[in-house]
Amino acid sequence: MWILARRGLTRRPIRTLLTTLGIVVAVASMVIFLSLGEGIRKVFNDELGGIGPDVQVSLSGFTQGFAPQPNLPQSTVGDIEKLAPELGITRVTPVIMSVRGSLDPSQSAVLYGLPAEQGINAVFSNVAIAQGRLLRAGDSGVAVVGAKASTNLKLSLGSTLRLNRRSAVKVVGILAKSGGLNDSFIFMPLVTMQAAEGAQNRVSMVAVKLDDPKAARRVADQLAKTLNLEAQTQGDFLSFADRALKISDAVRFGISLISLIVGGLAVTNTVMMGVFERTREFGTLRAIGARPGFVRELVLTESLLLSLVGGVGGLLLGLVGIWGVNLYTQNLAGFDAAALTPRLTLLALVISLLLGLIAGLLPARSASRLSINEALGRV
Amino acid sequence: MSAVSPSALLVTSSIQLQTEALSRTYPSGDGQITALRPFSHTFAAGMTSVVGPSGSGKSTLLNLLAGFDTPSSGAVRVGDTDIHSLSEAGRADFRLKHYGFVFQSHNLVAILSAQENVEFPLMLAGVPPRERRERARALLSQVGLEGRTHHLPSHLSGGEAQRVAIARALVGNPAVLLADEPTGNLDTRSGEIILELLTRPAREGKTVVLITHDADVAALADHHLRVRDGEVTVER
Structure with missing residues (x-):
């Protein structure tokens, strides 16, 4: 046959x-x-376990996509910190995010602001520095650039990156290539980015680390109920x-x-x-x-x-x-x-x-x- | 794959072929055309020639005997079996087991070699490859084509291809061999070889029905039928 x-x-x-x-x-x-x-x-x-917070609190969840608008009052950080001992929260990190778009995809990057004193590792445990240094307490007007963003935007140590007409930051560090999404991120101190975005005392979300990540679902539900906000786990993000x-x-x-x-x-x-x-x-x-x-x-x-x-x-x-x-x-x-x-x-x-x-x-x-x-x- | 038992093909059988008031009419406009008038006959072992002019009903008779066409009335019996009472698949199995066919054109499968063409009915019957190869080679040797087993039909002459067709018809050791103008497309010498090959099974006691319009070819048969305007008569 x-x-x-x-x-x-x-x-x-x-x-x-x-x-x-x-x-x-x-x-x-x-x-x-x-x-x-x-x-x-x-x-x-492959990567979310290494890059994301256990729980993230925002005003409207994932409905605004990957980088929510900075419309959450920063006072939320204090509200969450008050609940920290009860819910087993080890770290609370306010984050402001913005996507720097361009007609040329290679010129796009994600701008990511977080408290300089907490450092990038507060949210991204897998990043390592290749040149220069990471963020540190007291930093302002500086940026640490992901490996891919550095190549695509032609940023080297000491380069100046214009965020908009009024603001610019100086590159003080370039991250080692991780092969992940954060290679296209540009990290800067929270205050610097809030100033550039005109979003003083407002954040995109609050990242929460737990001593027991398995409790993320329970903690997220509790936070959402108590603060009347949206709280998502990594699992929520993955399913979204x-x-x-x-x-x-x-x-x-x-x-x-x-x-x-x-x-x-x-x-x-x-x-x-x-x-x-x-x-x-x-x-x-x-x-x-x-x-x-x-x-x-x-x-x-x-x-x-x-x-x-x-x-x-x-x-x-x-x-x-x-x-x-x-x-x-x-x-x-x-x-x-x-x-x-x-x-x-x-x-x-x-x-x-x-x-x-x-x-x-x-x-x-x-x-x-x-x-x-x-x-x-x-x- | 057919459900015919392989061993069933290897036993020489002699089964009677009979028609009982077999007729065929076709609708035509408001009326009907009679292609074959009621015909009852028992085909004796040996070769029976069926002669008649074109359009007389010879091919209709062969189509009905083979089960290619359905009669308007009557029956074709092979042994105890009315072949037209069988299902389509049942008739296919029955043909595989009891019939061999030689057409005017050799009708070999163009993509199969001479040997594969001869093996084909055995393959359908589920005969193991080695056994069917041996039987096909033996048959091709009997028809004088032992050196042409791997040739495609397109590389064979008309006479050689018709000899392969005869080998294919005989490989299952059928009781009934139906040949429709088997020498019609051949030169005289090739035609003589083909007729000689067809008379062998007739001498062995098989029922060979040979349709021809050639009186010289018909003269080689043991029994004779004549068809004219759908009427079949036995000639003595």
């Missing part, structure tokens, strides 16, 4: 090759599109990010579905043409004793074989595409945005086979229902 199917496909090699290429491109585009979600998911899962990624996955899958449908139609066309061309041959097979089911399986096998080869080829081309995407995002932000995970590999192969199955159903049905007389030209 496999030999017959394989030779059936190779009898018109150019047509088969072109159809296979159609599937290769369709599957590759799906793999590349979906690998973006997988890569970002991987970055979040996961929800966002799932929506994004669905949109990207929808886009790739178009190319998959086109690929499927190409398979149907190729297999159907093969059936038309081999009408007499199928009639002969039926005449000498092949059941209708045999002919149906033969045509379906051809369709599945075509899709499987296309699927494997699509995965390989997808890998090349992922490599290209990662080359770009590594250069841009210092992390791999795309990843080919086992579940994506499996999904691509299953979708390819499903595509072959659906595309082959109509030709297989036609072939198995041929009248022997008509197929052999005996009427």
